[in-house]
Amino acid sequence: MPELPEVESLAGFLRERAVGHAVARVDVLAISALKTYDPPITALAGLTVTGVGRHGKFLDLDVDGLHLVVHLARAGWLRWREEFPARPPRPGGKNPLALRVHLDDGTGFDLTEAGTKKGLAVYVVRDPAEVPGVASLGPDPLSPDFTEETLAGIVNGRRTQIKGLLRDQKIVAGIGNAYSDEVLHAARMSPFKIAATLTDDDVHTLHRAILDTLNDAVTRSAGLAAQDLKGEKKTGLRVHARTGEKCPVCTDTIREVSFADSSLQYCPTCQTAGKPLADRRMSRLLK
Incomplete structure (x- = not known):
């Protein structure tokens, strides 16, 4: 997408x-x-x-x-x-x-x-x-109005996983499944972390990761012909859609959690203190 x-x-x-x-x-x-x-x-x-x-x-x-x-x-x-x-x-x-x-x-x-x-x-x-x-769109993360304080107000009191919050267009506009994986990897944050539990330091780190990840992707894509943008996106991703490959930061193996119609990718060492996240879909298949 x-x-x-x-x-x-x-x-x-x-x-x-x-x-x-x-x-x-x-x-x-x-x-x-x-x-x-x-x-x-x-x-x-x-x-x-x-x-x-x-x-x-x-x-x-x-x-x-x-x-x-x-x-x-x-x-x-x-x-x-x-x-x-x-x-x-x-x-x-x-x-x-x-x-x-x-x-x-x-x-x-x-x-x-x-x-x-x-x-x-x-x-x-x-x-x-x-x-x-x-x-119904939420604030645009590339807008000057998307400050650290704005993000703090967004996560405050929300009892939802940060991965889902970043993908919700009514909360933050423009980030989907791929770049939410990339942002959370850059922030060294578990996709299952509850938004309301973010500390001030967490908010600062996440805000920086959002801006850096999106601006870097926009810069890489600038000036490319329309037909080349998909390829650029794919080659620029570090964890999304790279299940089984080595994390470019720590060389741990990138893992996946599957859902009904999508999946997320993450690095256990960088994001979850080395612990694999529960993949309920896969667990049901193994029973």
Whole structure:
């Protein structure tokens, strides 16, 4: 799933290529991805892209005051096209193409989504706050307002595991499964630690880890073409999706805890005083 650093980089990529160009037309191939009808998506035709921004994991194209807001979900992606095939795309079948935006110079981009579980969401609104997911977002960790005091207020009194808190978009915007693993590894903190038990020193360490991890990922991705961002994310991760590999800090073996539809990775030596975390799913399989 694209998270804050990748969406930030996509926004920068589109600022360089799409801003100043008019939308020639929009082809909708997967009607289920389109979540709004007023204004209609056809209203974008003839309008100029004046800016590109980000709200958490949401990408926001300002098109002369209308906003094309995109959430790429688990398997969605944006693919830039220097030119399009002469033959228009056909909907249906195994075609991953959900939406195609043509610009006035012949370039544009596709929104695609792989797999059978569809979550890609596209909105055309007059104000990004009209998108429910945007309206409910918590503070953005790259905002100057996301101070150590802000984080202290977030964790205060919350009887929830810190891993789940970091992933909750209503609490902190933009961090998902991958970067929450990375942040907690950098902070040397157990993903199962209860948020309310964090000391002032813990909050300081966690705040620093959030900023350093996200800013480092954004810096690595800056200037990359859209098609290269996934590869950059994968190579930059130190523990997430690296079960069984050696921790780059201490060389202990990276372990995993599995859930119904996701998993987390961590280093026992760096994060849990050498103790493996209980993996209930695996325990049930071994019974």
